[in-house]
Each structure stands twice: as C-alpha cells, then as structure tokens.
Amino acid sequence: MNTRFLLIALFLPALGTAAVVEYEFDIAVKEVNITGVPIEALAIDDQIPAPTVRAAVGDVLRATFHNRLNVITSVHWHGILVPGDQDGVPFLNTQPIEPGASHTFEFPIIHAGTFWYHSHSDLQVQKGLYGAVVLSEAHADDSTDERVVLFSDWTNERVESVLGNLKAKDDFYSFKRDTIQSWDRVLGNGADAIRNRLRGSISRMGPMDLADVGYDAFLVNGQREGSVTDISTENKQMKLRMINGSTSTYYDVEYAAGPMTIIAADGQDVMPIRVKRLRISTAETYDVLVPLNAGQSFELRATSIDGSGYSSLFIGEGVKVLAPDVPRPNPFLISHMDMDMDMDMPMSGSSPMTMHESHDMSVEVGAQEPNAMPEHVHGDPVAISTDAGAMVMHEHDARMQTEEGVIEHMTDYSALMATHVTALPGQQEWREIELALTGNMERYVWSFNGKTARESPQILIRKGENVRFLMKNDTMMHHPLHLHGHFFRVVNQHGERSPLKHTVNVPPMGSVVIEFDANEEEDWLFHCHNQFHMKTGMNRVVSYEQTSLFTPEIDRLIRPSRRWFDINNFHAMNSFVDYEFSVFDERHEFAVEIDADFAHSYEVHAIYNYYFSRFVSGFAGIESREHHHDNTHDIGIAGLNVTLPLLIESEWRVNDHGRFRLELQSEIPLTRHFGVDWRWNTDNEYRYGINYRLNNRWSLTVHTDTEYGEGVGIKFFY
Numbered sequence: 001m002n003t004r005f006l007l008i009a010l011f012l013p014a015l016g017t018a019a020v021v022e023y024e025f026d027i028a029v030k031e032v033n034i035t036g037v038p039i040e041a042l043a044i045d046d047q048i049p050a051p052t053v054r055a056a057v058g059d060v061l062r063a064t065f066h067n068r069l070n071v072i073t074s075v076h077w078h079g080i081l082v083p084g085d086q087d088g089v090p091f092l093n094t095q096p097i098e099p100g101a102s103h104t105f106e107f108p109i110i111h112a113g114t115f116w117y118h119s120h121s122d123l124q125v126q127k128g129l130y131g132a133v134v135l136s137e138a139h140a141d142d143s144t145d146e147r148v149v150l151f152s153d154w155t156n157e158r159v160e161s162v163l164g165n166l167k168a169k170d171d172f173y174s175f176k177r178d179t180i181q182s183w184d185r186v187l188g189n190g191a192d193a194i195r196n197r198l199r200g201s202i203s204r205m206g207p208m209d210l211a212d213v214g215y216d217a218f219l220v221n222g223q224r225e226g227s228v229t230d231i232s233t234e235n236k237q238m239k240l241r242m243i244n245g246s247t248s249t250y251y252d253v254e255y256a257a258g259p260m261t262i263i264a265a266d267g268q269d270v271m272p273i274r275v276k277r278l279r280i281s282t283a284e285t286y287d288v289l290v291p292l293n294a295g296q297s298f299e300l301r302a303t304s305i306d307g308s309g310y311s312s313l314f315i316g317e318g319v320k321v322l323a324p325d326v327p328r329p330n331p332f333l334i335s336h337m338d339m340d341m342d343m344d345m346p347m348s349g350s351s352p353m354t355m356h357e358s359h360d361m362s363v364e365v366g367a368q369e370p371n372a373m374p375e376h377v378h379g380d381p382v383a384i385s386t387d388a389g390a391m392v393m394h395e396h397d398a399r400m401q402t403e404e405g406v407i408e409h410m411t412d413y414s415a416l417m418a419t420h421v422t423a424l425p426g427q428q429e430w431r432e433i434e435l436a437l438t439g440n441m442e443r444y445v446w447s448f449n450g451k452t453a454r455e456s457p458q459i460l461i462r463k464g465e466n467v468r469f470l471m472k473n474d475t476m477m478h479h480p481l482h483l484h485g486h487f488f489r490v491v492n493q494h495g496e497r498s499p500l501k502h503t504v505n506v507p508p509m510g511s512v513v514i515e516f517d518a519n520e521e522e523d524w525l526f527h528c529h530n531q532f533h534m535k536t537g538m539n540r541v542v543s544y545e546q547t548s549l550f551t552p553e554i555d556r557l558i559r560p561s562r563r564w565f566d567i568n569n570f571h572a573m574n575s576f577v578d579y580e581f582s583v584f585d586e587r588h589e590f591a592v593e594i595d596a597d598f599a600h601s602y603e604v605h606a607i608y609n610y611y612f613s614r615f616v617s618g619f620a621g622i623e624s625r626e627h628h629h630d631n632t633h634d635i636g637i638a639g640l641n642v643t644l645p646l647l648i649e650s651e652w653r654v655n656d657h658g659r660f661r662l663e664l665q666s667e668i669p670l671t672r673h674f675g676v677d678w679r680w681n682t683d684n685e686y687r688y689g690i691n692y693r694l695n696n697r698w699s700l701t702v703h704t705d706t707e708y709g710e711g712v713g714i715k716f717f718y
C-alpha cells in the first residue's frame, strides 16, 4: 500500500503538468540536387533530413503526418520506448498511412536520449524519410551547447534499381567502387593476401567486402559538407548528438581537434570514454563531447568504412582544421581469422551456463580481450567493482581516470560500460535463442538460420522471461541488428554493467550476445537495419506468445517489398549467341538458356531450380539440342548444382536415358577489367574465354567453344 501511495504521489504532479508537444508534418515528393543531377526524393515538411523532433521526459508527444505521396508510408520511432500501437511498423503494430491519409501518433516520453524517426515502408529511408529525435531530461541542464549530426548515404539511382542490381550481380557495385577483388591485387598484396584469398575460396566464403552499394555521396545533415556556426566564444566544448541514419553505410568518424568523449550510446548514458576514431553502424546513435577553439573551425569527418567517400561537418568559425584521412581499408588483408577475433565475446566453446555465470563475474570475461584486439588501447574507464555501494560513480571521477586511455579506433563495444547495473531480473526464467546470421551474397538473399522472414517469420518468447540472443555471423558482411520496443544488454567484459543498446553490429564471422527483459506485449520487429538486407529476408517478428496479434496480413510487412527478380544475360559473338533469362525469388528459379550459331546448331534448356542452401540447389527441366544436322532430341534432365571449394560451380545431372554428365565452371577476375571464364563437362565439351569489362553491365569478349568455334563479341546483362 505504501508503494502504491508513493507512486501516486510521485506521478500525480507530473501528470498535472505534462505538456503536450505537438508536431504536424507533410510527407511529400521533393526534387533535390546533391551531385549536379536533379533527383526525385521524399521529404518531411520539404526537408531532408526531416525536422528534428524534440520533447522532454514527462511530455506527451503528439505528431501528425499527412501522406501527400501516391504510395503508402509509415513512421517508426527508432529506439524510443513506446506503446506497441505507436511503434509505427505498418501491418504489424500500426496501420500504414495510405496515400492522402493522415496518422497521429501520441505517446508519453518516458526516457531521454538521442534517437531518430524514419519510414518503415519499402526503401523510403534511402529516398530521404528520416529525421532526428532529441529527448531531454525533464529538468535538463542545457549549459552545454549541442547539435544534431545526422549521417546518411545518397544514390542518384532509383532505389528499386539498386536492389535489382544487387540481385542481378553480386559485384555490380564493386566495379563502381573500384573494389573488385581481382587476382592482380591479391598478388600485389603479398603472401597474407594470397593466403586469405585461398582460404576464402576453399571455404567457399568468397572475398571480404565492406559495402554492397556504390553510393554517389555521403551526407551529414543532408549535405556533403556542412557547418556549425553561431557558437558562443565562451564555449569550450560542444555536445554532438550523432545519428547514423544511413540505409546501408557504416562510418568511421573522426574529429580534427582530437579525441571525442562518448557519453551516451543509443540514447543511454555510458561511462565516458575517449576515442580518436569511432565506428558508427547503421541506425546507431552516439552522443559525444568535442572541444572547441575560438577562431578555428574543426572538421568532423565521417568516412564510409569501405573508404569510398566521406562527409564533413565544420564546427566553429575561423581557420579550417581538417580531420586526418582515414586510410582506405585493405580487404585483401582482412582475413577470416581476424574477423573471428573482432567479436565482443567468443561464443564457441562457452556454454550457455558459463555465459549466465558471467553476469556476476564481470572482470573475468574481459581477461581474454587485450590480445584479441591489439588495435585498441583499453582505457579501463573505471575500476570495476561489484560492491553495490560503488555503483553510483561521480562523472568527474570517471573522466579523470579515462584521460590516459584514448581508444585509437573503436570498432566494437568492449569499452562501452553502462552508468548503472543493467543485469536482468535474477528470478526470471532464461530463454536462449541461437541466431546464425546467414546469407548469400551471390544471390543477395539474407536470413537468420538459413531462413528468410517469409519462411520463418516469428521468434516466440513469453512475458517475464530473460531472453538471450546468441548471434553468430556466418557471412562476410557486417549486420546492424535492431530490436524494436526494448533496450537490450550487449554482453561484454563489463558484466553487470554491460551497456544497453537498441542496435548492435555483428561483424563478419563474429559473434555477439544480447539479452533483454521480456517486459512487453504483442509483437516487435527484430531485423538487420541495412535496408537491403532487411528487404531481402533478414527480419523476424519477436512475438509474446500470450498476447501476439500476428496474422497472415503481417506477411505484407515481412515479405520482401518485391519477391520476384529477373535477369537477362546476353552473349553475342560473331560465331554464336547465347541468351539466358531467369526469374527468381529467394528459393525458386525458372531459367531458360538458348544458344545457337547462325546455321546448324542450337541448344535450349528450360529448368526449374530450387535452392536448398547457399551451396546446393536441385533442378529439373528439359534440354533440346540439334548439332550439325544431328537429329533433334528433347530430353528430360535433372540434377544438383553444388558450389565446390575454390568457388567452382558444378552441375551433376542425369538425362532421361540415365546418362550422367558432370559440368564444371567458374569465373576468375584477373584485374579490374580483365577476367577469364571457363566451362568443361564430362562429354568433353568446353567453352573458355577472356573478358574485358567496360562497366557494370558490358564486357568485350573473346571465346572459343567446342560447338561453335572461336569468336569475338560482347556480353551484357540487364
């Protein structure tokens, strides 16, 4: 009874004074010109990024959006704890905003921090529908000048074609980004690069790449280069609320005047740590303090992690001081082994039980860290104590102790430490869920445990459990994973003071453990925040068993915005032509291939292919061929396609006469422009040639073929 009285006493005055903060926005098409080409983008109140939404703890935020587009849209409040029906995920927990319609969100602000809001429909984030949300404490001390710094990425292409191109050819954008992993470069990088490449090919992982898309620009607050002026000369430091609102780009952020002090991650305060260069994954936020100096203008530079470009924000008025160039990462020298070591906590070998125990033994877990990450100087921000009395740290104590330790390049979460104990309720049952992050770069399908959201839509949990996700990345890409409606602990060396986040990066071949108190209701999305990965399968609905409202209607959300893709490959020679058409989704493919010379011979295949996994598919179909006036024969064929070590594609097939044939083929990039391809089968038919790549789609080629002889020509696809 006492408790109840206290609660009423505390909350009545708050309710009485709760301010309603109101916003009203139009979502409409806007023409923008970033790189000299006018492009149709989407904007909120004619702004990209959208206007910053501000409110304080205790306020009620009421925001109305009018959809002036001719397609549906939606608004999600990223990282903010809201009632389920305000989360804004269309079809799942909020109705989509139909063309011409309006929607009003209304929810109480119950915590502070830096967040963002964005469309959760199709790929509208890439077109401009994103903005910052700044939630302040009820009685905020605003003596520190602060600004929002919102990073994003920009393409002049239609975003739908970007996805189509990724589907069509896995290296479509590496030509544009000049990151083709050709053998001349492997050899040029020496023994380690050769070993990496061989190991990668033998294990069939393929080469490491750091980004999927070739962007035309990287933006900060909507521009390639911006500035922050109007700063009082009294100010010696400024707080930057940094948000990575990109569609698929990670940034390395560095400030010209030296280390930044991180004071919050994903809207949650952390013990201050000083970093020179900070990696910020898609959809994460960091609050940092940076020094100012009257008469100088310091660059805050955010470099795309593949090194393909950057944005600059100049802070202060006066002489420009540039941030150092971030050396372009060398993907040839990043081995699979290195990636294994880049993880926050090793998963293999540690049973769930030992993980559980590590809650109370914060220092133990960290013991294995230093060797694993030689790049990092661990400042050891504060002495870790399990004495409850020591848990409330005075901020200035902590900062003094961090002075000596500056992290050169923070690429993981090992240094992040919460300002308070974040351990989950001790009496609750634990549920462990293993999630392998899986995918197929070649076919551009991304999934959990080998299944896309369409195939396995839900993760079931129960209210009152402690839920732990054991995530292991089996792909060569980074994945920024985001859970709606909850903060989760990223389990690290700081044990019971592991930091709370809403988005966590799992690096290629790395492992991360997150856990959260299942204290909600109904259904919440969990997905990769790389929008292209999400749209091609890497998402799930986390459903509370007792209250889930999951219906088949939700399929519209978790299905890829577009299920079927197609590709046309042309190979036109003076001696023969070869045309392949294929239409495919994540598992099924219908393909037709026709090749013919101009007189006597032709061959037609029509097959259906089912992809069991990244490496194995099964097919059945017909083949019709006539060679040099032989009789035409139509035969049924069936078999398996298996990707072999060294990334050789093999086709094991039988025809309806019981005759077996094995065919092998591969493509080998020699230089950025030159490559060879070959094909050979047990009937001793072969084709091989040299290609000169002109651009993403077109190549010149010289080929020889057992049936059609030598020839020169072109290859292209669309």
Ligand SMILES: [Cu+2]
Pocket (backbone or CB within 6 Å): 446, 478, 479, 480, 528, 529, 530, 533, 534, 538
């Ligand atoms: Cu991903």
